[in-house]
Structures are given as C-alpha cells and as structure tokens.
Amino acid sequence: MSKGGQSLGNPEARPSQAEAEAAVRTLLRWAGDDPTREGLRDTPARVARSYSELFAGYNVDPVALLERTFEEVGGYDEIVLLRDIRLESYCEHHMVPIIGRAHVAYLPANRVVGISKLARVVDAYAKRLQIQEKLTVQIANTINDVLQPRGVAVVIEAGHQCMSTRGVHKPGVSMVTSRMIGAFRDDPDTRRELLSMITPRAASPFEG
Numbered sequence: 788m789s790k791g792g793q794s795l796g797n798p799e800a801r802p803s804q805a806e807a808e809a810a811v812r813t814l815l816r817w818a819g820d821d822p823t824r825e826g827l828r829d830t831p832a833r834v835a836r837s838y839s840e841l842f843a844g845y846n847v848d849p850v851a852l853l854e855r856t857f858e859e860v861g862g863y864d865e866i867v868l869l870r871d872i873r874l875e876s877y878c879e880h881h882m883v884p885i886i887g888r889a890h891v892a893y894l895p896a897n898r899v900v901g902i903s904k905l906a907r908v909v910d911a912y913a914k915r916l917q918i919q920e921k922l923t924v925q926i927a928n929t930i931n932d933v934l935q936p937r938g939v940a941v942v943i944e945a946g947h948q949c950m951s952t953r954g955v956h957k958p959g960v961s962m963v964t965s966r967m968i969g970a971f972r973d974d975p976d977t978r979r980e981l982l983s984m985i986t987p988r989a990a991s992p993f994e995g
C-alpha cells in the first residue's frame with residue numbers, strides 16, 4: 788500500500804465526462820427507466836459532478852496534509868483526541884454510503900499537527916471507495932508514518948447502507964473498527980484512558 792493511498796491508475800486512462808454520463812444513462816436504462824424523460828435528462832451530468840465531490844479523496848495526498856507541524860507545545864505529552872468526526876464514505880463492494888463517525892487520537896512526541904488536519908486525513912481516505920477496515924488502518928498508519936508519535940488510535944463506528952437498504956436489511960446496526968499503534972497497543976492504561984475519553988452514546992444516531 789502506498790503512503791498516498793490507493794493506486795490512482797493511469798490518469799490518461801480516466802474516461803471523459805461524456806463517457807461517464809453515457810455510463811449513467813446505461814445504468815438508468817438497465818434499472819428500467821427512460822433517461823430521455825424530462826426528470827432524468829440532466830441526471831447523468833449531475834451524477835458525474837457529484838462523483839467528483841463524493842470521491843474527491845483520490846485527488847488529495849494525505850501525507851502532505853500532515854507535513855506542517857508545530858514544536859512549541861509547552862511540554863504537552865498527553866493524548867490528543869479528535870472525537871466524533873463526521874464520516875462519509877462509500878462501500879467499494881456496492882457503491883452505497885458508509886455513514887458514521889471517527890475518533891482519531893495520538894500521543895505526541897515533541898510536535899503536534901493542526902487539529903483540523905486530522906479531520907482532513909479522515910476525509911482524504913473516506914472520500915474514496917472503501918471498506919471500513921482498510922479505511923481505519925490507512926488513517927492510523929498515515930498519522931503514524933508522518934508524525935511518528937508515541938502512539939496512534941483510530942476508532943470508527945459506522946452504518947453501512949449496503950446492509951440497511953438492501954441485502955439483509957438490518958438498519959440501526961453499526962460496525963466498529965479500531966487500529967491501535969504504539970502506546971495505545973502496548974500500554975493497557977493508555978488504551979483504557981483513550982476508551983474512557985470516547986464515551987459510548989446511549990442510542991445509535993445511525994440510520995445506516
């Protein structure tokens with residue numbers, strides 16, 4: 788796995804906007820509708836445009852996001868946790884939404900990163916076709932590789948629409964994945980402190 792994420796393939800092989808729109812018209816016909824009717828006439832163009840937003844992560848280098856750090860931290864060496872980061876991703880098996888939240892923590896070693904950058908790293912990997920397990924690992928490994936902190940923890944809780952609106956039709960189910968590195972993996976006290984900071988909610992907000 789490259790640091791920057793999944794292979795982007797050969798950019799020259801990327802189809803044109805017109806080809807993408809033609810593909811959407813094919814899917815509309817395949818679903819049983821008529822792409823020439825008024826309500827669907829502009830849909831292929833809209834879908835192509837929305838794809839560039841939903842999958843904007845392919846154009847972002849997550850490593851570059853973390854390269855600017857601050858060393859004036861006044862000796863702060865405790866857990867830095869960004870909790871409840873809204874997560875919007877797409878399942879790579881069914882191309883339907885994965886909606887949830889991510890908690891990202893690290894134990895700084897002499898330097899910290901701007902807090903919004905952690906959320907941007909989440910987005911950079913989330914705005915791609917994903918499975919939750921891989922997404923969790925990619926976020927944690929990138930933070931670990933670039934910041935080289937004493938520990939990194941990423942916990943993701945998310946509902947998968949491929950499970951709620953199709954297939955087994957089980958709404959309200961959330962999947963939890965975690966990746967613990969360094970002190971969060973090796974030191975039970977540090978791990979316990981983190982888990983107590985990520986307080987569980989009474990009810991699941993996920994409609995999945």
Ligand SMILES: [Zn+2]
Nearest residue numbers: 878880881949
């Ligand atoms: Zn799926």
